Every structure is written in structure tokens, then in C-alpha cells.
Amino acid sequence: DQQVKQNSPSLSVQEGRISILNCDYTNSMFDYFLWYKKYPAEGPTFLISISSIKDKNEDGRFTVFLNKSAKHLSLHIVPSQPGDSAVYFCAAIRRREGTYKYIFGTGTRLKVLA
Amino acid sequence: DVKVTQSSRYLVKRTGEKVFLECVQDMDHENMFWYRQDPGLGLRLIYFSYDVKMKEKGDIPEGYSVSREKKERFSLILESASTNQTSMYLCASIVETEAFFGQGTRLTVV
Numbered sequence: 001d002q003q004v005k006q007n008s009p010s011l012s013v014q015e016g017r018i019s020i021l022n023c024d025y026t027n028s029m030f031d032y033f034l035w036y037k038k039y040p041a042e043g044p045t046f047l048i049s050i051s052s053i054k055d056k057n058e059d060g061r062f063t064v065f066l067n068k069s070a071k072h073l074s075l076h077i078v079p080s081q082p083g084d085s086a087v088y089f090c091a092a093i094r095r096r097e098g099t100y101k102y103i104f105g106t107g108t109r110l111k112v113l114a
Numbered sequence: 115d116v117k118v119t120q121s122s123r124y125l126v127k128r129t130g131e132k133v134f135l136e137c138v139q140d141m142d143h144e145n146m147f148w149y150r151q152d153p154g155l156g157l158r159l160i161y162f163s164y165d166v167k168m169k170e171k172g173d174i175p176e177g178y179s180v181s182r183e184k185k186e187r188f189s190l191i192l193e194s195a196s197t198n199q200t201s202m203y204l205c206a207s208i209v210e211t212e213a214f215f216g217q218g219t220r221l222t223v224v
Contacts, residue, residue, distance in 0.1 A: 032211045043215030099164040106156035
């Protein structure tokens with residue numbers, strides 16, 4: 001049972017345009033949501049996060065939006081750059097018994113065309 | 115900077131072998147996780163540990179075990195490697211809400 005889903009396995013965007021990556025979740029008990037970026041042959045690196053009590057968080061070119069009623073979050077990258085080409089994973093965290101359980105989505109491969 | 119180091123980048127093992135994947139972090143974090151990454155399936159949690167000698171099963175623990183004898187080291191063990199365990203294995207050390215990943219181990223079981 002996939003609790004965190006990324007329904008688009010891939011996305012291509014022209015350089016300078018907006019990239020929108022989507023993520024849906026099923027469990028309303030998640031406390032935080034995060035986005036990670038992964039290049040081939042490297043581990044994922046943290047990009048941006050949002051608490052479940054907020055609906056937007058912005059960091060430079062990256063903005064994450066959270067729609068709790070729809071159980072949906074999205075990552076906007078504006079403007080997109082060729083170096084943004086990578087696999088993006090959304091993740092949801094549930095705090096339980098003093099620790100955090102991390103659940104990742106299936107990933108979306110973003111290709112930014114020069 | 116947090117550093118999470120996995121002992122091998124690439125491994126090739128034979129079916130039936132016992133395989134050890136090692137992960138070391140240098141920031142005294144309590145929480146450490148092992149994931150495997152497969153195309154179309156994302157990162158799936160195998161095991162995690164929230165303290166020395168403490169471990170908890172993730173979503174796909176079958177065929178794996180773990181060891182956490184020291185806080186900085188979290189080992190993943192494939193008791194008898196099988197071809198369906200060919201995958202990219204990722205270790206993460208987690209503090210608060212942020213996960214720091216190692217570079218990954220690409221394991222091929224032949």
C-alpha cells in the first residue's frame with residue numbers, strides 16, 4: 001500500500017520555464033513533508049520541507065505547496081535550469097514514539113532542456 | 115557537514131552468499147535507516163534504528179537483518195543473497211526532520 005505517490009514518473013521542461021512536481025498521500029497523520037533531489041550514483045539530498053500546519057514554504061527558486069484537504073503537495077521550480085535535471089522524491093514523516101518514520105514516494109525524473 | 119559513508123559503491127555477490135553493507139555517520143545521530151531504490155518503486159524502507167541495539171522493521175524487511183552495536187554504525191545484512199535483492203541500497207542518518215544519505219551501494223547478485 002503506497003502511502004506517498006508520485007504519479008508522474010517523468011517530466012520534461014524547457015529551461016527558464018516552471019517545473020511542477022506533484023505528490024499525493026493517503027495518511028492525514030503525517031507531520032512533515034519534504035522534497036529530495038537525487039543525481040545518478042549519488043544519495044538523495046534535501047531540498048525543501050513543509051510542516052503539516054503550513055500551506056506554503058519558499059526557498060529561492062523552490063516553493064512547496066501543501067493542500068491538506070486534497071492530501072496533495074507540489075514542488076515548483078522557477079526558473080528551471082539544466083542543473084535541476086534529476087530524480088525528485090517527495091517524502092512524508094510521521095513522528096512516533098520519539099522517532100521519525102520516513103516514507104518516500106516513487107520519484108519523478110525531471111529533465112530540463114537547454 | 116554531516117557525513118554518511120557507505121563502505122562500498124559497487125558490489126557483485128553470488129546467490130546464497132551472506133552480504134554485509136556497512137554505513138557510518140559522524141554526527142552522533144540516533145536515527146539511522148536503510149532503504150533500497152528500484153525503478154518505479156522509489157525508496158522503500160527496509161529497517162531503521164533509533165538507538166544502539168534497537169531496530170525496527172520497515173516495509174520490506176524479508177531477507178534482511180540489521181546490526182547496530184555502536185551509535186555511528188548501522189549494518190545491513192543479506193542472510194542469503196538472491197537475485198531479487200539486486201538493487202541500489204541507501205543508508206540515511208536522520209536528525210529532527212532532515213535525512214542525510216550516503217552515496218549508495220549498487221549491489222548485483224548473480
